[in-house]
Amino acid sequence: MxxxxxxxxxxxxxxxxxxxxxxxxxxxxxxxxxxxxxxxxxxxxxxxxxxxxxxxxxxxxxxxxxxxxxxxxxxxxxxxxxxxxxxxxxxxxxxxxxxxxxxxxxxxxxxxxxxxxxxxDAQILLFPVASLAGTVWITSPMVLEGLGLNSEFQAPDDGFYPLGEHLKNKEKLNFGWLMLPKGEGEGDLTNFPVPEKIKQRTVLVSDKLFPKIVNSNLEVRTSVSIDPATGTAEEGALFTYEAIPxxxxxxxxxxxxxxxxxxxxxxxxxxxxxxxxxxxxxxxxxxxxxxxxxxxxxxxxxxxxxxxxxxxxxxxxxx
Incomplete structure (x- = not known):
């Protein structure tokens, strides 16, 4: 033991x-x-x-x-x-x-x-982003390093490389507000223990782009405190907060x-x-x-x- x-x-x-x-x-x-x-x-x-x-x-x-x-x-x-x-x-x-x-x-x-x-600490591996092709998940070589996936991961500097078959035919793809072209890369998620539907819609981006896309697509909510006397919004009590989606x-x-x-x-x-x-x-x-x-x-x-x-x-x- x-x-x-x-x-x-x-x-x-x-x-x-x-x-x-x-x-x-x-x-x-x-x-x-x-x-x-x-x-x-x-x-x-x-x-x-x-x-x-x-x-x-x-x-x-x-x-x-x-x-x-x-x-x-x-x-x-x-x-x-x-x-x-x-x-x-x-x-x-x-x-x-x-x-x-x-x-x-x-x-x-x-x-x-x-x-x-x-x-x-829990670290983000795959991050969901809205695109014209539906929801896609992004990741980067640095994020996947050390997972024992028996694969080398390389991403284009200013583009994306599809890791799943579902997005192989996309020459351009938007990630929220950011449009990127498909580029040359390398990687295989076959041994990655996540749902197959997610793996098929995952793309690889560079380590420099990954934090920018993540922080631009976090969920942001707005809340307001309610005045119990009136049942309406309290003056000056509006606040916003963000969350991992x-x-x-x-x-x-x-x-x-x-x-x-x-x-x-x-x-x-x-x-x-x-x-x-x-x-x-x-x-x-x-x-x-x-x-x-x-x-x-x-x-x-x-x-x-x-x-x-x-x-x-x-x-x-x-x-």
């Missing part, structure tokens, strides 16, 4: 997703989403994945640790931060709590541990660590049947939470039609 396992997850946005940059800014929208500083591409931070995953694992009917009474009659809540100092987390390691052990807990000196699941394909990594080297209060980490806490056990608990992303969502504006994210490559039987 390996001491750790790296798994790459692929997900599709079922709704627009808004993970705010924190506060209003002087930009084209009042509430922008968070971006990668080096590329200016929108992303979903690992914290915005691990937090909901923890809560949803705790809510899972097979676990039921969102708010529960332990054998000693003490009320605990293993979701969230667990109170001001983590005192509401149960922190049980033998048998291991399926929430506290994968995601970590802190109950003061000598009784805390980091989570055995390490979450990393529905249909975007993202990837994120999670590293699952074995618990066999960990000790908490001189106790070893053991499962309910007395076995070691291995990577497969940790992954099974986390994927119970990831499954609920497609129902309960992540990020902000969840009551305004945003947030649902479907993870495409969960292991069957664990969720």
């Amino acid at each position: 390996s001491d750790y396992e790296l798994k790459t997850y692929y997900a599709i946005a079922l709704d627009p997703i808004h993970v705010g940059a924190g506060g209003a800014r002087l930009e084209r929208v009042d509430l922008p989403i968070i971006r990668e500083p080096g590329t200016n591409l929108p992303k979903i931070p690992g914290t915005s994945l691990s937090g909901p995953a923890r809560a949803y694992t705790a809510m899972h009917p097979k676990i039921n640790r969102y708010r529960w009474i332990d054998d000693e009659g003490k009320e605990s809540s293993c979701a969230g931060r667990g109170g001001e100092g983590g005192e509401n987390h149960c922190g049980k390691v033998n048998p291991a709590c399926p929430v506290c052990v994968p995601y970590g807990f802190s109950k003061g000196s000598g009784h805390s541990m980091q989570g055995l699941a390490q979450f990393f 529905r249909g975007t394909i993202l990837r994120f990594d999670v590293i699952y660590n074995s618990g066999k080297y960990f000790r908490v209060g001189e106790q070893e980490l053991k499962t309910e049947d007395g076995g070691d806490v291995g990577t497969q056990w940790v992954k099974a608990q986390v994927e119970k939470g990831l499954k609920l992303f497609e129902i309960l969502g992540i990020g902000g504006m969840g009551t305004r039609g945003m947030g649902r994210l479907k993870v495409l490559n969960l292991e069957k039987g664990d969720c």
Whole structure:
């Protein structure tokens, strides 16, 4: 049994997703989403994945640790931060709590541990854009690098290269407001684990064009606060916010660590049947939470039609 396992997850946005940059800014929208500083591409931070995953694992009917009474009659809540100092987390390691052990807990000196699941930022892989040929998905060589697709990707500097058969006969194609000619390129998405219809409508653009097209085609919504006294729009309360659009394909990594080297209060980490806490056990608990992303969502504006994210490559039987 390996001491750790790296798994790459692929997900599709079922709704627009808004993970705010924190506060209003002087930009084209009042509430922008968070971006990668080096590329200016929108992303979903690992914290915005691990937090909901923890809560949803705790809510899972097979676990039921969102708010529960332990054998000693003490009320605990293993979701969230667990109170001001983590005192509401149960922190049980033998048998291991399926929430506290994968995601970590802190109950003061000598009784805390980091989570055995390490979450990393979700990056955009394929981005949907409206065109005269219908919806197309764009990507770039840098975005696809390191996915193990056994293919070299090359894109024309100022054009597009169709990766799917559906767009092979298009000599020109618009991506929102930007019209580009077809150019010479290289690439193959055969081994890419996303729906076939999306792969057939995917095109490759250069690394310099990809951020420009993405940031020009984000969803932007306008909202207004309502004055409860009049039931009409409140003066000066109009605001705009942006979101990653529905249909975007993202990837994120999670590293699952074995618990066999960990000790908490001189106790070893053991499962309910007395076995070691291995990577497969940790992954099974986390994927119970990831499954609920497609129902309960992540990020902000969840009551305004945003947030649902479907993870495409969960292991069957664990969720």
